Structure formats: structure tokens, C-alpha cells
Amino acid sequence: MQFEGSSDRTGDWSGTVPTAFDARVVALVLATAALAASVNVPHGGFAMAGVAFLLLTAGGLAVHWLGERKLRRVTAELVERWSDAGGTIDGVSRTSDGMRTEWVVHTPDGDVTVGGVPVVPMARLSVEWQGVGDTMDAGEAEENVDRLAETLYEEIFEIRATAEQTR
Template structure:
């Protein structure tokens, strides 16, 4: 089945929920506070406050941009799978560990999509039935059509054939 084929059965029309993670943001704030506190003995309290503001602001921005990139990739994959005939029931956010992840619910099981949501080192991982693959998020974004097609074949076509056997 080619990715461009349309399915008359089901068409997912939902959205991928936001995955801003308070734990990651908390870690950024605590790390910024610790790093800024090192400046207090040398530059005084004003330098420490400025250092905290710069580090915390930068860390939050890096997380927001990384989350946005991973969410865009997840949405792109799910949309392409649904357009090709994959039966998508729902997409939910998970909160295990410090990773940003979504579960794509299908009749054949859940697909876990996520990764590290820090923009300079963002990684996308896709896991289905215990088997996963990870790649750089920028590389995945550049090759989204090819990635969606190969994952569709592996998950929806091969997976459906294995489920019937």
C-alpha cells in the first residue's frame, strides 16, 4: 500500500496534545538557579539575578522549541498514516521519565512517539511492540514523507498481517 492512498474506513481528525512538561521546566529552573548562584560571590546579587534570568529563559525557550518540533513531527506522522489508511483512534500525552512522548492508539496496539525536547539535541524516537528507532529530529523533519511511509509499512501493513496470522 502506498502512503498516498486514501482509506474510506476511518480518518483521524484529532490533534496532538501539547506536551509541555513541568518536570523538564522545573529541572531547567533548578539548574539555572544553581548555575546563577555561582555568580553571586563574584558579582553580587544583581549579577546572580541576571544570570538566573538568562539561563532560565534560555532553558525554557530551548524546551519550548524542542517540544514544538517533536509535536510537529508526531502530528505529521499521524496525519500521513491516517491519510494512507492507518486506523488511528487517539493520540495522548504520556509522562514517563524526562522524555516528551505521545501514545498513538491504534486497534493493533499503541505506538510511542517522542524524544528529547531540547532543540539543539532533539531526537525523535518511534517505538511499536517493543521495537524502536531513534534519529535526529532535524533529519526526521527533512525526510518526513519517507519516514512516514517506511513506518506505515512496518506498523500498519506488516503489523496487520502478523496480527491476522
């Protein structure tokens, strides 16, 4: 897919987006599962509480994993479309602290941070570039990824090209 005004720039992007789990979400899942399982102790005993804890933890981690996959898929599609349109992508890395599900897209024009809330029924995608951010439903972003990629491409890559042309 080529957007209007694209150039033939290339970068070193390998075509992959690394996994990025959110330790805060995992801690919330564990705490919620423990609290909910503890309610079962008076009624079903420790065995029932243990089973409830395992089921709730497995369900919570699955919901987080599915949300992370959705955000990673949208990020990969955005970066792929930007690269196909002529944007220079130097690489994609996850944030190093492990406390957020987000990736940094490295470009010559500055870093673009893409991430969000990795819980599948209410997954939210956020994109931030040069201190300006936008947040949207991840499902909506996935459905309209072409339009979203084109809009963000214009903001991120074509601003520099326009500035260089006016010199």
C-alpha cells in the same frame, strides 16, 4: 498522500497532538540556572545572580519549548500521513505522568509511542511499537518525514493487513 496498499479505514483522530512538557527537563533547566547564577554572587552580588538566573531559565525554557514543538510537529505529520494512507488512528494522547515528552498514538493494531528529547539543538525523536523502538535526530526526521512515515506505516499497519490476507 497515499502509500501503496492502503485501505479506506478511518478512525476518530481529531487532527491535533496535545502539548507535552517534560518536568525532568524543566527541573534540569532550573537547577542548571541556579548553579550558574550562584557563581555570580561573589563577583556581581545577588542582583547579578538574580538576573543571570532569570536569563538562563528563560533561555532554557525557550529551548525546551522549541524542542517540544518540533517533536509535536513531527508526530502530527507522521499521524496525518498514516491516516491519509488508510491507517486507522483512534486518537493521540500525551503520556499522563508528565515526566516525558511523548505521545501515544492509539491504533487497532496497538499503541505507538512517539516522543524524544525536547531540547532544540539536540532534539531526538523516538518511535516505539510493540516493544521495538528506533531513535533518530528530530531535524532529520522532519526533513525526511515522507520516507519515515511510509516505512513506519508498512511496519505498523500493513503487517496486520498481510496477516489477515493470509488467513
